[in-house]
Amino acid sequence: MTCILISEMDFQRMVNDRWTIMNSVSELEDGQQHKSQRMGCSYFLCTILFFLAVLLAIMATGTILLMNHYQAPPPGTNDGPPLISTNHDEGNALVTVERGDGSRINIFIDPNCPDYNNNFMRLEAVQTSLLHSLTDHDTDLKSVKGQDRVLLVKLAEEVAKLSGHASQLKLEYESLRRGQGNLGQELNTLQTEQGRLIQLLSESQINMVKVVNSVSDTLNSMQKETGNLKSKLKADLQRAPVRSTRPKGCSNGSRPRDCSDIFTSGQREDGIYSVFPTHYPAGFQVFCDMTTDGGGWTVIQRREDGAVNFFRAWDAYRNGFGKITGEHWLGLKRMHALTIQANYELRIDLEDFENSTAFAQYGAFGVGLFSVDPDDDGYPLTIADYSGTAGDSMLKHNGMKFTTKDQDNDHSENNCASFYHGAWWYRNCHTSNLNGQYLRGPHTSYADGIEWSSWTGWQYSLKFAEMKIRATTEENK
Numbered sequence: 048m049t050c051i052l053i054s055e056m057d058f059q060r061m062v063n064d065r066w067t068i069m070n071s072v073s074e075l076e077d078g079q080q081h082k083s084q085r086m087g088c089s090y091f092l093c094t095i096l097f098f099l100a101v102l103l104a105i106m107a108t109g110t111i112l113l114m115n116h117y118q119a120p121p122p123g124t125n126d127g128p129p130l131i132s133t134n135h136d137e138g139n140a141l142v143t144v145e146r147g148d149g150s151r152i153n154i155f156i157d158p159n160c161p162d163y164n165n166n167f168m169r170l171e172a173v174q175t176s177l178l179h180s181l182t183d184h185d186t187d188l189k190s191v192k193g194q195d196r197v198l199l200v201k202l203a204e205e206v207a208k209l210s211g212h213a214s215q216l217k218l219e220y221e222s223l224r225r226g227q228g229n230l231g232q233e234l235n236t237l238q239t240e241q242g243r244l245i246q247l248l249s250e251s252q253i254n255m256v257k258v259v260n261s262v263s264d265t266l267n268s269m270q271k272e273t274g275n276l277k278s279k280l281k282a283d284l285q286r287a288p289v290r291s292t293r294p295k296g297c298s299n300g301s302r303p304r305d306c307s308d309i310f311t312s313g314q315r316e317d318g319i320y321s322v323f324p325t326h327y328p329a330g331f332q333v334f335c336d337m338t339t340d341g342g343g344w345t346v347i348q349r350r351e352d353g354a355v356n357f358f359r360a361w362d363a364y365r366n367g368f369g370k371i372t373g374e375h376w377l378g379l380k381r382m383h384a385l386t387i388q389a390n391y392e393l394r395i396d397l398e399d400f401e402n403s404t405a406f407a408q409y410g411a412f413g414v415g416l417f418s419v420d421p422d423d424d425g426y427p428l429t430i431a432d433y434s435g436t437a438g439d440s441m442l443k444h445n446g447m448k449f450t451t452k453d454q455d456n457d458h459s460e461n462n463c464a465s466f467y468h469g470a471w472w473y474r475n476c477h478t479s480n481l482n483g484q485y486l487r488g489p490h491t492s493y494a495d496g497i498e499w500s501s502w503t504g505w506q507y508s509l510k511f512a513e514m515k516i517r518a519t520t521e522e523n524k
Contacts, residue, residue: 305385306335307518310343319371327384334371336515344394344515345385347377350497351511353485358468361454365422376482379414379426379449382516386413389518393430395481397437397499398511400488405437405502412516425449425456428472438501440479447472467495481512 302323303309309320315337322345323330336344350357355374367378385391393412398404410432415421417429425448433439448456451470455462463476469483478500486496486508494500496508503509 302330304388305516305518306333306337306345307343309335310337315342322385324381324384325388327381331381332371333377334375336513339396339515340394344517346371346513346515347382347385348481348514349374349512350481350485350509351513353487357470357482358452358484359470361451364449364451364470365426380422382414383418383421383426385516387416391516392519393514393516395435395437395441395499396511396513396515397502397509399503399507400510405435407433407435407437407439407441407499409433409441410519425454437499440499440501443478444472444474447474469495481514484508 303312303320304324305322306320309322314320314335317337318335319332320335321330321332334346334349336342336346349369351374353374355369357374357376359368364376365379367376367381369375391412393409395407396404397406409430411430413429415424415426418424418427427446427448428444430441430445433442447458449470450456450462450464450473452462452465455464457463457473457475459466459473459475463473464470467473467476467480467483469480471477471480471482477494477498480494480496480498483494483496483498486492487510489507490496491506494505496506497512498505498507499509499512
């Protein structure tokens with residue numbers, strides 16, 4: 048909205064000047080009439096002799112008076128009527144009145160309008176004053192020259208236009224003020240609603256913290272109870288199989304529970320034997336190593352030539368596969384049956400393609416030792432007490448469940464068995480992968496061969512690997 052302030056003094060001065068000019072014209076014309084009367088009287092009183100002289104004097108006097116009243120415009124000056132226009136190019140001039148003699152009268156805009164209503168009232172007062180002045184001197188306008196009358200009429204028209212424009216601006220100003228008032232009310236309403244929302248959120252947050260604390264306390268209590276139950280169950284399980292009356296040998300005709308019993312009975316040849324674990328009375332065949340490190344080892348896994356595919360599903364690893372005299376996996380179910388009947392140790396023999404050998408031995412080994420349902424629990428690994436020459440690559444897997452390509456029990460976002468083409472007690476993912484691909488030495492792929500990282504790293508697939516278990520010496524005493 049543009050702020051407009053019309054100088055009232057300029058308008059009054061312009062009107063007063065115009066009326067002065069018009070009064071001067073009237074006085075001069077009246078003077079001429081009186082002079083003519085005086086000269087008419089002189090005509091009758093004077094003699095014929097003076098007639099010519101007086102007439103010449105009257106003509107000279109009239110000529111001088113006319114020249115004084117109507118001054119000739121300078122050369123090149125336009126005698127047309129005055130021009131009244133609104134000037135849009137100049138930032139301060141609102142109306143320009145150009146007279147016939149080339150002079151101009153400007154009505155200016157004052158850009159600093161601190162009070163809108165006072166400006167509108169002053170503009171309307173100026174317009175009213177001018178219109179009253181024009182009305183009061185209406186009779187005098189009849190005696191004014193046509194140029195002056197046209198000037199005033201055009202000026203009145205322009206003032207009327209400006210008044211209409213000012214009225215429109217005033218209406219717009221009032222409308223904007225009402226809109227501003229409405230916006231202020233809406234803003235206050237929104238601020239009030241915002242305060243209520245903040246209060247509600249604060250109360251909700253407090254309530255949520257209380258709920259979370261309550262749930263946390265409940266979970267902690269449940270975890271404590273679960274820990275107590277696990278401890279009791281573990282103690283019961285450890286006591287239960289404590290290996291009732293383990294036979295000292297098979298000389299009395301009792302059935303062997305593992306290769307240690309067979310070794311104790313006097314057998315010293317490596318080969319296939321039948322064993323009957325306490326919790327697997329039907330029995331099954333195993334390969335017994337009777338020569339390595341004192342003999343009596345029950346073989347549970349062997350890799351030697353790549354003849355058997357080890358990238359298999361859960362059922363195969365639970366039940367076992369392969370050929371006992373060659374590459375094979377005894378089966379998680381059978382390993383569980385063997386290791387829960389006594390305390391067992393694990394030995395892993397390794398060989399690379401340069402015929403170098405190494406071994407890793409663990410004083411404690413078990414599969415699903417503390418599981419009520421080992422199959423549902425994933426046959427978790429128990430392993431401890433490393434010794435040997437190959438370095439430890441198994442302790443990281445302690446406590447982990449067994450994972451296959453179709454049974455993901457590891458802690459990785461991906462299925463480690465699928466990613467490393469094997470099956471193992473993966474965590475995220477492995478330091479050993481003895482059921483990986485048979486890749487025959489160095490390979491460009493990463494950690495997906497028969498790996499024992501502490502000995503040959505993650506990009507060397509071993510030539511031979513064999514896992515075997517034996518009841519600890521104390522059990523045989």
